[in-house]
Amino acid sequence: MIAMTNPPRLIAWELTAGCNLNCVHCRGASTSSVPEGELTTEEAKHFIDDVVELGKPILILSGGEPLTRTDVFEIARYGTDAGLRVVLATNGTLLTPEIVKKLRDAGVQRLSISLDGATAKTHDEFRGVPGAFERTLAGIEILRKADFPFQINTTISRRNLEEIPKTFELAKELGAVAYHVFFLVPTGRGEESDEVSPADYERVLHWFYDMQKESEIQLKATCAPHYFRIMRQRAKKEGIEISVKTHGYEAMTKGCLGGTGFCFVSSVGEVYPCGYLPVLAGDIRAQPFKDVWENSEVFRKLRDPEELKGKCGICEYKKVCAGCRARAYAATGDYLEEEPYCIYRPGKK
Numbered sequence: 001m002i003a004m005t006n007p008p009r010l011i012a013w014e015l016t017a018g019c020n021l022n023c024v025h026c027r028g029a030s031t032s033s034v035p036e037g038e039l040t041t042e043e044a045k046h047f048i049d050d051v052v053e054l055g056k057p058i059l060i061l062s063g064g065e066p067l068t069r070t071d072v073f074e075i076a077r078y079g080t081d082a083g084l085r086v087v088l089a090t091n092g093t094l095l096t097p098e099i100v101k102k103l104r105d106a107g108v109q110r111l112s113i114s115l116d117g118a119t120a121k122t123h124d125e126f127r128g129v130p131g132a133f134e135r136t137l138a139g140i141e142i143l144r145k146a147d148f149p150f151q152i153n154t155t156i157s158r159r160n161l162e163e164i165p166k167t168f169e170l171a172k173e174l175g176a177v178a179y180h181v182f183f184l185v186p187t188g189r190g191e192e193s194d195e196v197s198p199a200d201y202e203r204v205l206h207w208f209y210d211m212q213k214e215s216e217i218q219l220k221a222t223c224a225p226h227y228f229r230i231m232r233q234r235a236k237k238e239g240i241e242i243s244v245k246t247h248g249y250e251a252m253t254k255g256c257l258g259g260t261g262f263c264f265v266s267s268v269g270e271v272y273p274c275g276y277l278p279v280l281a282g283d284i285r286a287q288p289f290k291d292v293w294e295n296s297e298v299f300r301k302l303r304d305p306e307e308l309k310g311k312c313g314i315c316e317y318k319k320v321c322a323g324c325r326a327r328a329y330a331a332t333g334d335y336l337e338e339e340p341y342c343i344y345r346p347g348k349k
């Protein structure tokens with residue numbers, strides 16, 4: 001029998017590795033210097049042609065800072081015309097009314113704005129540039145005036161852990177349509193010593209579950225696959241079934257999607273399971289994207305829960321969680337090893 005591979009549902013694309021900020025946690029270790037050999041506009045369009053051969057995923061234009069690339073609108077337009085839902089991830093500091101209009105004209109559906117604290121001090125220390133907080137808030141104000149939908153993304157680390165509830169409140173006050181938290185992954189400039197402890201990780205995810213039940217805006221935790229275990233443990237305790245009605249989008253998906261529903265393409269066309277796991281799956285300059293997606297060894301392994309090792313390998317939640325493969329890789333050099341930041345002991349209910 002020929003095994004069928006589902007097409008990707010979501011692709012994050014580092015349009016450029018160059019950036020105007022200098023965040024302490026940046027996975028891409030981005031700076032103002034732009035690496036040589038980034039995909040040209042034509043190559044970018046060719047990549048979009050390749051993607052639609054396979055399916056119609058959400059295309060996240062990311063970076064670095066995607067707004068530092070002058071052809072970003074042309075690429076977005078091309079993706080929209082190809083039938084993709086195009087969204088853009090930005091730090092928000094470069095937004096102007098003209099840029100917002102151009103993004104809208106290019107068919108961009110939503111922006112994510114990174115906000116890593118509720119105060120200028122916390123956010124600016126995170127983002128490495130004084131004044132970043134004010135400039136990001138000014139960018140958000142421009143989006144509000146233009147009635148352009150945006151979500152807030154916050155990376156959780158030791159630096160802002162206690163400020164997360166306040167940052168969530170601020171996101172709601174600012175008019176975000178969703179609040180997505182990313183748990184720090186120690187890659188690029190991200191440091192292991194900045195990761196929250198496994199116990200705090202667990203505590204925040206329980207808080208997140210409570211918030212998700214009552215929140216009017218959508219909440220999502222990325223790089224926190226054990227949220228999907230916690231969701232099931234809590235629902236069981238509460239005697240409720242998990243459904244889209246009770247748990248929203250999270251009811252239909254699973255923890256780590258790297259290589260199964262999601263992948264990351266770098267600014268020079270390298271394909272990875274996600275932006276935090278530096279294990280190369282392929283190169284779109286050398287092979288069709290379809291070939292990488294369907295045949296790369298790392299993707300094939302990530303699609304098989306039986307490949308998981310350590311306690312993830314024996315965990316009854318492995319199909320809905322799968323652990324963060326990037327964190328396992330950072331800790332051990334083996335992306336199939338157990339997730340090091342999960343307190344759960346399989347079998348002990």
Ligand code: HEM
Pocket residue numbers: 010012060062087088089090110111112151220222223249255256257258262264273274275276
């Ligand atoms: C609409 C604006 C959105 C933007 C700009 C955005 C942006 C991003 C970015 C930049 C990443 C990090 C990717 C990486 O570096 O590897 C990411 C990850 C992710 N996003 Fe979003 N996102 C958006 C909305 C959504 C929505 C609506 C969903 C699902 C309902 C979603 C699901 C995910 C998932 C599942 C991942 C990570 C997958 C993984 O590595 O396990 N995103 N997003």
Ligand SMILES: C[C@H]1O[C@@H](n2cnc3c(N)ncnc32)[C@H](O)[C@@H]1O
Pocket residue numbers: 025026027028089113114115153154155182183184185186187188190223276
């Ligand atoms: C798309 C989101 O990814 C975040 N981001 C950047 N680097 C890291 C990292 N090492 N770990 C987790 N999230 C990160 C950005 O701050 C942005 O909000």
Ligand code: SF4
Pocket residue numbers: 019020021022023025026027028029030031063064065091127
């Ligand atoms: S996290 Fe985003 S804004 Fe910060 S340095 Fe990296 S690319 Fe730039």
